Every structure is written in structure tokens, then in C-alpha cells.
Amino acid sequence: MPLDAANLNARFCVVGAGFSGAIMARGLAEAGMPVLVIDERDHAAGNCHTERDAATGVMVHRYGPHIFHTGNRRVWDYVNSHGRMRPYVNRVKATTGGAVYSLPINLHTINQFFGRTMGPAEARAFIAAQARADITDPQSFEEQALSMVGEKLYRAFFHGYTRKQWGCEPAELPASILKRLPLRFNYDDNYFAHPYQGMPQDGYSAIVASILDHPGIELRLACSFEDLEEGFRHIFYTGPIDRYFRHEQGHLPYRSLRFERFEAQGDFQGTAVMNYCDEAVPHTRIAEHRHFAPWEAEGLERTVCFREYSQACGRNDTPYYPVRLLAERRTLSRYVERAGSEAGVSFLGRLATYRYIDMDVAILEALEAADATVAALREGRAP
Numbered sequence: 001m002p003l004d005a006a007n008l009n010a011r012f013c014v015v016g017a018g019f020s021g022a023i024m025a026r027g028l029a030e031a032g033m034p035v036l037v038i039d040e041r042d043h044a045a046g047n048c049h050t051e052r053d054a055a056t057g058v059m060v061h062r063y064g065p066h067i068f069h070t071g072n073r074r075v076w077d078y079v080n081s082h083g084r085m086r087p088y089v090n091r092v093k094a095t096t097g098g099a100v101y102s103l104p105i106n107l108h109t110i111n112q113f114f115g116r117t118m119g120p121a122e123a124r125a126f127i128a129a130q131a132r133a134d135i136t137d138p139q140s141f142e143e144q145a146l147s148m149v150g151e152k153l154y155r156a157f158f159h160g161y162t163r164k165q166w167g168c169e170p171a172e173l174p175a176s177i178l179k180r181l182p183l184r185f186n187y188d189d190n191y192f193a194h195p196y197q198g199m200p201q202d203g204y205s206a207i208v209a210s211i212l213d214h215p216g217i218e219l220r221l222a223c224s225f226e227d228l229e230e231g232f233r234h235i236f237y238t239g240p241i242d243r244y245f246r247h248e249q250g251h252l253p254y255r256s257l258r259f260e261r262f263e264a265q266g267d268f269q270g271t272a273v274m275n276y277c278d279e280a281v282p283h284t285r286i287a288e289h290r291h292f293a294p295w296e297a298e299g300l301e302r303t304v305c306f307r308e309y310s311q312a313c314g315r316n317d318t319p320y321y322p323v324r325l326l327a328e329r330r331t332l333s334r335y336v337e338r339a340g341s342e343a344g345v346s347f348l349g350r351l352a353t354y355r356y357i358d359m360d361v362a363i364l365e366a367l368e369a370a371d372a373t374v375a376a377l378r379e380g381r382a383p
């Protein structure tokens with residue numbers, strides 16, 4: 001265990017250079033505490049990493065499309081203090097049954113799907129008549145969908161996509177997964193409802209690089225936690241919690257993603273994200289990354305796209321989505337208990353807490369954890 005709690009002159013260590021780790025490191029460094037940040041990848045920024053595609057020059061989100069959105073002013077100001085955010089609204093399209101619709105389900109989707117010309121009130125009553133009124137307290141994804149939009153829209157937009165995405169029946173998944181998506185009875189097709197939304201002009205990696213750019217921070221890439229030998233005053237760990245404990249309570253399952261890259265001339269699909277809801281189509285969506293940076297797209301001759309396939313996460317795959325079914329929740333609570341009594345280590349971020357959290361949540365939690373740590377250190381308490 002690379003821990004040297006007795007030596008108060010020793011450095012702090014942050015494992016993982018994603019948003020969570022970078023923000024914690026910055027908070028410590030600004031308070032005068034030197035920090036070593038390590039990441040086993042050859043780049044910082046974690047799953048938000050962006051890079052220029054060598055062949056096309058397009059700014060690519062290597063681990064899948066990332067759109068920034070938040071309702072929190074502190075988070076918005078923080079990212080803006082480390083890079084320029086450009087206006088960007090996520091407008092998702094979905095192909096199902098041979099037609100293209102707008103997501104999240106809104107008045108346009110409803111009218112187009114049912115071949116109607118309803119106004120908001122009429123559409124609301126129409127969908128209420130389709131929805132399963134007998135499901136008053138939906139527990140599963142399927143119950144949530146049926147009680148929200150009824151059988152027809154559920155089958156067209158959610159059933160096949162969700163089976164592909166999660167590799168199980170929607171009836172086995174928690175309702176919370178679908179509760180991320182709104183249902184609108186107007187023509188608002190903004191995928192998110194948050195007041196602050198945007199895309200970093202120079203990519204997310206430039207923002208994380210700016211956060212890590214402090215004389216008190218040393219960044220060591222291609223270095224895994226398991227290979228560290230030196231001692232530290234305290235460790236902030238943002239890797240997978242089951243991996244930290246050498247999977248002693250079992251593996252926490254994840255869904256992984258496989259990206260199939262292809263190039264085309266000009267504009268391939270005319271939009272950033274096209275979902276494929278039919279189960280017969282093996283991929284869940286195609287992302288065309290030039291549309292995430294419309295201010296750069298003019299004049300680009302070639303375009304680069306990624307077909308996204310969801311799959312079970314093998315030992316050598318990247319963990320993306322935690323699969324929090326009932327059995328996993330029990331395993332997780334055993335790890336959480338272990339983590340609570342682990343001296344000299346704090347667990348932070350998406351993988352260490354085994355939650356699917358958006359960037360703004362990861363950023364806010366890291367800012368608050370850094371505040372609490374610095375306050376504790378100033379009062380002479382261990383973090």
C-alpha cells in the first residue's frame with residue numbers, strides 16, 4: 001500500500017486525471033499542498049478526452065459524445081474559467097421503423113409518429129389515453145416507459161434501443177434510467193433542460209489540461225496505481241472501486257462500448273447524433289463529430305463518424321456504464337463499507353462510486369470534496 005500517513009511532508013496522490021481527479025488536485029495545489037496525479041492512460045481528461053482526428057482534422061470525443069450541460073452556476077463558471085465554452089444545443093434524431101424522428105419525444109415526434117396535427121393539450125390527452133394508468137408507481141424501465149408514453153411509443157423508441165444498450169430486458173432495469181429523458185408537449189427538441197449548455201471551443205482535454213496546469217501538480221501518465229511504490233500523505237482514488245480492493249467481493253459489472261470508425265466525404269448524416277432504435281440494427285447510434293464543433297465544420301472536406309455498439313465489459317475493455325441491478329447493489333454496498341474503513345484513501349468520481357454521473361455532477365462533487373479536504377487540513381484534521 002503506497003501510503004505514508006505519518007509523514008506530513010509527503011505529497012498527496014490523486015489516481016485518475018479525469019475531471020474528478022484534476023479538480024481535487026487543483027484544489028489541493030492551490031492550498032499549497034503538492035500533488036502527484038497519475039493516470040494509466042497516455043492522456044489526461046479521462047472519458048471526456050478529446051483529440052484531433054489525424055486524417056480529417058475533426059475534433060473527436062474518443063470515448064463517445066460528451067455534451068456539457070448543468071443547472072449549477074458554480075460548475076458553469078468553473079469550466080468557463082478554464083476554457084471558452086461555445087453555445088451548443090444537443091438535438092438528437094432517431095431512426096425507427098424506416099422513418100426519422102426528433103428526440104426526446106416531443107410534440108413533433110408525437111404528431112409525426114401518429115400522423116396527426118395536434119396541439120399541446122390535445123397531444124397530452126392523447127398520450128394519457130395510450131399510457132398505462134394502472135402503473136402508478138413504476139419500478140422498472142419498462143413500467144416507467146409504459147406509464148409515460150404507452151405501448152406504441154415504447155416499442156418504437158425505447159424497447160429495442162434499451163435491449164441493445166443494456167444487454168437485458170427493460171423490465172429488469174430500474175425506472176431511473178428512463179427518468180433521465182423528458183417527455184414534452186411542445187416543439188422543444190433540446191435533449192437537455194439545463195440553463196447552461198455548451199461545448200468547449202478547444203475540446204475537453206484543453207480544459208482539463210488548464211485545471212492541471214499548476215506548479216504544485218505533477219502529472220504522470222501511463223502509470224497505474226498498482227505500480228506506485230512511493231509513500232503518500234493521502235490518496236484520492238477515482239478508479240473503479242472493485243479494482244482497488246482487488247475484486248475481493250466480486251466484479252461490479254459494466255457495459256462497455258465498441259466504436260467503429262468510418263470516414264465519408266462532406267456531411268454524412270447532417271446531424272451530430274442519430275440513434276437507431278430498431279433491434280435489427282446492431283449499433284445503438286452514429287455520432288458525426290464535426291457537428292459537435294459547428295464553428296469549425298465549414299470547409300472540412302472529409303467527415304469522421306463512429307458507429308457505437310454496446311457490449312458486456314470484458315476484463316480488458318473500458319468500463320463505461322455501471323449496471324446497477326439488484327445483485328450489484330448488494331456487492332456495491334459491501335465495497336462502500338470497505339471503503340469507509342480504509343485509512344488514508346478517499347474515493348471520488350464516477351468509477352470509485354460506481355454511478356453513472358454526468359460531467360457537471362462529477363465536477364461539483366470534486367469541487368466540494370476539495371473544499372472539505374482543504375478546510376479539514378487547515379484545521380489540522382486528516383482529510
Ligand code: FAD
Nearest residue numbers: 016018019020040046047064066067225239349350358359
Ligand atoms: P473518468 O473520466 O472515468 O476518469 C477516471 C480516470 O481514472 C481515467 O482516466 C482512468 O484511466 C483512470 N484510472 C482508473 N483506474 C486507474 C488506476 N488503477 N490507475 C491509474 N489510473 C486509473 N457526461 C455529460 O455531462 N454529458 C455527456 O454527454 C456525457 N456523455 C457520456 C457518454 C458516455 C459514452 C459515457 C460513458 C459517459 C458520458 N458522460 C457524459 C459522463 C462523463 O464521462 C463522466 O461524468 C466523467 O468522465 C466523470 O469523470 P471522472 O473523473 O469521475 O471519471
Ligand code: UDP
Nearest residue numbers: 094157158159161162165177178180275277
Ligand atoms: N434510450 C432509448 N432510446 C433512445 C435513447 C435512449 O431507449 O433513443 C434509453 C436507453 O436505455 C438509455 C436511456 O434511455 O440508456 C437514457 O438515455 P440517455 O440519452 O440519457 O442515455 P446515455 O446518455 O446514458 O447514453
